Amino acid sequence: MNAFAIAGALVAVGMYIPLTVNVWNKKLEQNFATFLLWGLLDSIAAGAIFFDGGNFLLPLIYAVLCFGVLIAILRARTFSWSWRESVASAFVIISIVAWFFVSNELATILSTAGLTVASLPQLYDFWKKPQNMPLLTYAGFTAANGLSTIAGADWSIQERLYPASSMIVTIVFVLVGCRKWLPQFREQQPAA
Numbered sequence: 001m002n003a004f005a006i007a008g009a010l011v012a013v014g015m016y017i018p019l020t021v022n023v024w025n026k027k028l029e030q031n032f033a034t035f036l037l038w039g040l041l042d043s044i045a046a047g048a049i050f051f052d053g054g055n056f057l058l059p060l061i062y063a064v065l066c067f068g069v070l071i072a073i074l075r076a077r078t079f080s081w082s083w084r085e086s087v088a089s090a091f092v093i094i095s096i097v098a099w100f101f102v103s104n105e106l107a108t109i110l111s112t113a114g115l116t117v118a119s120l121p122q123l124y125d126f127w128k129k130p131q132n133m134p135l136l137t138y139a140g141f142t143a144a145n146g147l148s149t150i151a152g153a154d155w156s157i158q159e160r161l162y163p164a165s166s167m168i169v170t171i172v173f174v175l176v177g178c179r180k181w182l183p184q185f186r187e188q189q190p191a192a
Helices: 003-024 032-051 057-076 083-101 104-118 120-128 135-151 157-188
Strands: none
Touching: 003 057, 003 135, 032 057, 032 083, 032 104, 032 120, 032 157, 057 135, 057 157, 083 104, 083 120, 104 120, 104 157, 120 157, 135 157
């Protein structure tokens, strides 16, 4: 564990606390299925990476804190489930089977891929309602993922696949979230 891994984990904690509080207080909506799947997949990734001696701190922090957001979503009663969530759930099942019956490395690959697929319901929600996207929170998650990527000892699956993939997902979230300022930007432009 190095300073970058610890810094990434601390940034992640710093992002999850206000996110959870805002969901709890019904000031922010997040996708229940995405956080449920992220929590399960993060748990698998953290375990598999830990047993392979890799860079496990960030997925462990994400796994633990996802469940706090889930409790807040349940309390706020802002959850739903659709076919998108069902498709993403298949990756959780595949990852669990791979972890138990094949290898930690394959479980890391599949859980990271599953994490990306599990992000699609949340991405869909942000696309439909960009005003519900906590841009600074996901920018912070991008920074946490970037720090954890830098923390990797080498470019192996156990060291950098999870944080690098998570960074790409959060960058996409941030880009989609920036859409909420586009209509305002267009309104402020002088007429030609």
